[in-house]
Amino acid sequence: MSYQTILTSIEDAILTIVINRPDKLNALNQVVLAELALIIDDFIADPALKAAIIMGSGEKAFIAGADISEFSGLDTVAGVELARKGQQLFSRIEHAPKPVVAAVNGFALGGGCELAMACHFRVASENAKFGQPEVNLGLLPGYGGTQRLTRLIGKGRALELLLAGTMIDAVTAFNYGLVNRVVPQAMLLPEVKSVLSVINTKAPLAIAACIEAANLADAPGNAGYDNEAENFGKLIATHDAREGIAAFMEKRKAEFTGN
Ligand code: COA
Numbered sequence: 001m002s003y004q005t006i007l008t009s010i011e012d013a014i015l016t017i018v019i020n021r022p023d024k025l026n027a028l029n030q031v032v033l034a035e036l037a038l039i040i041d042d043f044i045a046d047p048a049l050k051a052a053i054i055m056g057s058g059e060k061a062f063i064a065g066a067d068i069s070e071f072s073g074l075d076t077v078a079g080v081e082l083a084r085k086g087q088q089l090f091s092r093i094e095h096a097p098k099p100v101v102a103a104v105n106g107f108a109l110g111g112g113c114e115l116a117m118a119c120h121f122r123v124a125s126e127n128a129k130f131g132q133p134e135v136n137l138g139l140l141p142g143y144g145g146t147q148r149l150t151r152l153i154g155k156g157r158a159l160e161l162l163l164a165g166t167m168i169d170a171v172t173a174f175n176y177g178l179v180n181r182v183v184p185q186a187m188l189l190p191e192v193k194s195v196l197s198v199i200n201t202k203a204p205l206a207i208a209a210c211i212e213a214a215n216l217a218d219a220p221g222n223a224g225y226d227n228e229a230e231n232f233g234k235l236i237a238t239h240d241a242r243e244g245i246a247a248f249m250e251k252r253k254a255e256f257t258g259n
Pocket of ligand 1: 023024025027064065066067068069107109110111133134
């Protein structure tokens with residue numbers, strides 16, 4: 001299927017999603033959000049796809065934010081609705097049962113930084129820049145940025161970025177724990193694909209359970225530990241766990257089937 005604002009390709013069960021509005025630094029307008037929602041739903045539903053990568057078109061920007069031109073004239077009700085819609089899509093990405101990785105190939109600002117943070121992890125090119133500059137517009141991030149940035153880098157660092165609206169470079173983002181690694185731009189996609197090619201050899205049900213439990217790390221009470229124990233119990237009775245354990249004992253490579 002082809003889209004107006006997004007390019008997709010598939011290689012080795014990895015779906016690459018490229019936000020394709022380079023003349024607007026891949027800003028997230030309503031069409032992008034609607035198309036991304038369809039793509040993510042199809043990705044989750046398609047058993048032939050094991051992982052996804054999200055990146056921006058061109059060499060300058062991952063995504064330079066929500067499309068500011070769509071903000072003019074919005075009232076309170078429309079503002080809440082816009083934020084909720086973005087939050088729901090990004091939450092769907094965060095809770096996808098297979099890895100979604102952000103390959104941050106340039107500016108990741110506002111909604112771009114928020115989208116990258118909704119992904120399961122992030123790899124950046126050396127020219128990447130991160131920030132939540134909404135305060136410059138008299139706004140705050142509306143697609144989960146105040147929550148995810150605070151969880152990922154801590155309240156003090158997050159509040160400095162949120163309040164000053166300044167950008168950090170890729171090395172600072174790495175030092176803050178916002179990205180897992182920084183590579184030359186030409187190596188970005190090969191690097192992410194290489195990490196995913198390792199993940200894609202593992203048992204799919206175990207992958208889904210790891211994501212589910214990790215997403216509960218900040219939940220109140222014992223929810224995360226309870227989920228971990230329940231999932232451990234469910235997994236240990238699966239064909240793939242039996243295969244993985246047997247393969248270890250027999251000193252051979254496990255062949256997982258997703259059952
Ligand atoms: N929404 C809509 N359009 C955007 C955009 C956004 N978030 N970010 C960039 N663009 C558009 C610019 O308006 C410009 O369009 P034009 O050529 O039709 O005028 C084009 O993308 C290129 O951007 P430009 O600002 O000329 O590039 P630059 O290299 O001078 O600056 C940035 C790059 C990222 C620093 C700058 O574009 C910027 O500050 N963008 C907004 C970031 C932001 O506030 N994001 C949060 C939104 S909530």
